[in-house]
Amino acid sequence: MDTEGTYDSRGTRRDAVPRPATPPVPAVPPGPPADMNPPAPASPPAQPTPPAAPPTPAPVDSVPPPVPPAPPVPPPPGTAPGATLSTGPASPAVQSPFLTWLRTPRTAGGPGVWTFGHRPKPVEDPERVPTRRLVSGALIAFLCAWLLWALLSNNYLGNWWRLPLILFFPDSWRGTEGGALVADGYVWLVKGLIAFGFGRVGHWPELARRLAEPLLRHFRQRRETTQRTQPETDPAQWPHLRAAGAHGVADRLAAEARAGVMNDVDHARLERAWESVRAQPGRLAAFTDTVLREGASACAHPSGVRDLPVRTARHDLIAGQVRLGRATDDLRNPYEFRDVSMALDPAVLGTSLLAVGPPGAGKTGRLVRPVVESLCLQALAGRVAVVAVGPAGAGIGPDDAFDVVVKIGRPESAYDLDLYGGTTDPDEAAGVLAEALVGDMAHGLPGGDSRRAATALAQLLGPYRAAHGRFPSVPELRELLDGSQTALAALRAALDEAGQQAQARELDARVRQAAAAGDVGALLADRIALLDRPAFADFFDTRGGRRPFSLRALEHPLRVRIDLPERGHAEASRMLARLVLAQFTECAVGRADRSLFACLVLDDASHTVTPEALRGIQRLRSANAGAVLTLRTLDDVPEALRSALLGAVGCRMAYAGVTTWDGARFAEVWGTAWVETRDVTDRQIISDEPMTKVLHFIRRVVTGKAATVQSVTVRKVERERWSASELAHSVPPGHAVLSVTSVRGESAPPVLVDLRG
Structure with a gap:
């Protein structure tokens, strides 16, 4: 692609990933992200074409990813297999799953919180009455108020409640218009007093406030949704590209999104490309030309792949998150994490x-x-x-x-593993190899660590590379560590012929140390022998006969x-x-x-x-x-x-x-936290009054329990967040306790997470 090499992997360096042998074929993404929840297909989807056979191995330090063949073109996201692929804009009445996913708000909730559609919980109120109990109490209070007014208005309880009208207003007012107004006003006053009293008992104001909060939240969400669909704020319209003057690019990508030929990987990849353009504005022309020509498939991965063949989890590539599960509504979980998805x-x-x-x-x-x-x-x-x-x-x-x-x-493996990590420095290669061979038993080595093992390996790897231009293979290294006179003599002769006197002195030092008691060379030979087996005969090749993979390719x-x-x-x-x-x-x-x-x-x-x-x-x-x-x-x-x-x-x-x-x-590592404890104490009531004693005796005969009174003590104590016993016996199957810390230093407490959801 024409992006000045930003996303092209060229084989210009020893640790670079070479360009694929054939240009990648852009493929329409096979479906929406896992968060989009498309409808179930009417028939099983076609199986993807198996990847092409890898090319003949070549002696490179880092290998190119194989180029798979172009998969069959699937329908747009959210449609069943077999549907006709349309390149025109989607109907405004039916929004594609990709656009729904793209426009969903993401609210930060701390490290480890799934931000996709996350809504922060209100501040915890320990005295807050549960909504279900509040509704039932309000309903009972309303029925009681209605019953009381029905009894009063129908004179089932007498006319005593009308006594103020009889005492304070003359008989001449009765039957007049003014008297009727006074009587009606008095009736409404009584109704108001009844409503006020039962409203206080039934918490009607609190219920009204909570009903107002869902309504306000609903209107706020609708307003946010409306704002996100406005051209200047709609992410599907790529407003940041328009703000930078790239209107043509934004129009092309918006059309691709509406047509259903863009997925979440394409969106994340293009955003990544735009970040590189912002860092180096000189790439803007190449970026614009590429996107206008290739659309959603621009700036493709060197493999040409735009999605994985299968997804087993929910992903949000805008936030770069993968959802693990949901924090349980457990008292051991902090309030702000209860019933919150973790990622x-x-x-x-x-x-x-x-x-x-x-x-x-x-x-x-x-x-x-x-x-x-x-x-x-x-x-x-x-x-x-x-x-x-x-x-x-x-x-x-x-x-x-x-x-x-x-x-x-x-x-059948098409790739090999570079035993020396792609380095050309003998000391670095020796240090890494010594860690692999004897790192697990470093405390048992003479000298207390693996430094002597690294030194012994360096005394062989350096001379061998100086003589042959490469590091020894596993059988060759085993022979040298075993002290084979033939192998050591041949290496010494090659060093003399190459004029490598400094490396020859290194080899002589290794020969002298090998003759000393307790030398680490014998142990290294025994450990490297584990890799000198027939099953590994075709691996760890250093002669260039296979395609070794080197971790030096981590820059790609x-x-x-x-x-x-x-x-x-x-x-x-x-x-x-x-x-x-x-x-x-x-x-x-x-x-x-x-x-x-x-x-x-x-x-x-x-x-x-x-x-x-x-x-x-x-x-x-x-x-x-x-x-x-x-x-x-x-x-x-x-x-x-x-x-x-x-x-x-x-x-x-x-x-x-x-x-x-x-x-x-x-x-121990999760530490302690301050928690509120409630101690309830039952104390038996002892009375000297005869009548009280009789009542207590009757209660004991009827209930079988003595008369008691409870005392509650509330205090704050410092306790372990999760004790060893709770972790061993109280974590249900399919659950785990998770704590996370971000690279910025933000941390979340340990949370019990249900991993099955």
């Missing part, structure tokens, strides 16, 4: 998230997949780079929802999924998870362009949390990046790091079924 977005994921729950609690289906789905949608809009890591077959998402799928240990809006070979290779899977986590923290922080939010979603982070990993996670917040980690239990983290892990992340999630000792850690 996650990059603003809170930038502080990283830790979720703990037993197997089957719903971590993958109700957290990982919705979050990955949201990040993939935002990647298509040019806002996010996402890397999802999990066991093969975990259900993180379908293959065609990603640009790159690395299936380690499976021969990529959607990446890495499948770990957990079955049969559990220890190797954990090692690779530590490798990806170490590479991600290193590459995300080292990006030159941090405009994209980078997120790593690690499903099952067992035995991957190390001291170095914690330091890396803490640095992500300032680099516009974050990580989502799930654990079955905190026991999968070294005891010395459990509290540090909970302190390093800003978002914490405890699922139903956590153990009491895991709950104790969460209770």
Whole structure:
């Protein structure tokens, strides 16, 4: 496209994503966002065409996303399959679901609150009578008032209420016009007194005030809706483009929105492109030309895809949120969060998230997949780079929802994983690789950490790269770590031939240290042997025979999924998870362009949390990046790091079924809060009066209980927001307790959320 390379991925740098081999074919979006709730289709939709076979692997550090074929053109959003596609404007009487979604107001309600259609709750009033009770009381009071007036007016209670008329007015007034007026006035006065008295008892003024509040709220919403549909404020008319003078672009996009050929991803992508134009006004001409030519498909993702093949959660790309569930109407939840939808977005994921729950609690289906789905949608809009890591077959998402799928240990995988993270610095590569190999046992190494392991690896990686222009493969590195005389001699000869004397001294130092007792080289050889297996023979290639994926490509809006070979290779899977986590923290922080939010979603982070990993996670917040980690239990983290892990992340999630000792850690990090308690005391009434004693005796015989009097004591005490016992035993299945913190420092208290809605 003609946007001066803003959204084109050109292979001009070693860590860039090359342009696809063929130009992407724009596709009409397959449907509205999940929030639009289109009517059920009359017949099953056509299955999408399977993606094309990947091209022949090429030795590049970062891979281009495959270009899928053009899918069949579906009808506009909100219509059933098989309907005729119309390019004209929609009928004004029927508003498309996309326009409804676009015009829905979004009100900020604090971090973690779903803003789509959110209405802040009124200020809490502890003395407020529930509306249902207020209506019933008012109705009963009205019936009593009507009954009393009926009895008075029909003389069932006598004429005593007319006594003031008889005493204070002469008989000569009776039958006259003045007397009739006085009598009528007196009757209305009595009616007013009855209405006033029963109105006070039935809270009629309060009921009238509440009825006025729904009416005012209704008229206010109608006024806001009317204002949002005005040309100068209607988001579907792109007023900010018109204010900048781009009337032609705004007219073209407004027509596309009315015609039903634009979806929420297109809107978010074009808004992102406009942000880049505002940052660099010189791109305005290219942006205008592209949008006028291509319409809603302009500024497309390098893959050419404009939506995901399937959505399983509700998304709002204007706010960048994915809805997780609804906070329950529970007394343990703060008043302002009760019955409020909760969501996650990059603003809170930038502080990283830790979720703990037993197997089957719903971590993958109700957290990982919705979050990955949201990040993939935002990647298509040019806002996010996402890397999802999990066991093969975990259900993180379908293959065609990603640009790159690395299936380690499976021969059908079209992509490889760069073992060294795409770096050319031997020291950096050694540090990351040492973290993956021995990071989980750093405290058991001589010297107390993994620095000696990194030094030992650097003493081999540096010379090997100087001699061969690349890093060693897994079998070659294993031979060198094992101290193979043949491999070491060949490397020394290659260094002498290349004149690399400094690197030769590094190799000599490694040979001397290998002969010392307790050298770390033997341990590194044993750990790297876990990757030197027949199942991984075609992976971690450094000779350029495959297409390795490097996390150096995080500067591009990529959607990446890495499948770990957990079955049969559990220890190797954990090692690779530590490798990806170490590479991600290193590459995300080292990006030159941090405009994209980078997120790593690690499903099952067992035995991957190390001291170095914690330091890396803490640095992500300032680099516009974050990580989502799930654990079955905190026991999968070294005891010395459990509290540090909970302190390093800003978002914490405890699922139903956590153990009491895991709950104790969460209770500690969530702290205490001031709550109001009511202590009710029953005290038996003892009387010396004979008649009272008789009455108390009769009551005890009839009710079986002694006469008592209650005393209520109200006080404020400081208690844990959620105790360990409550987290372990009081969280219902399908629920979780969630607390979030935004990158701006705003925090929300822990809230019980129903994840099933």
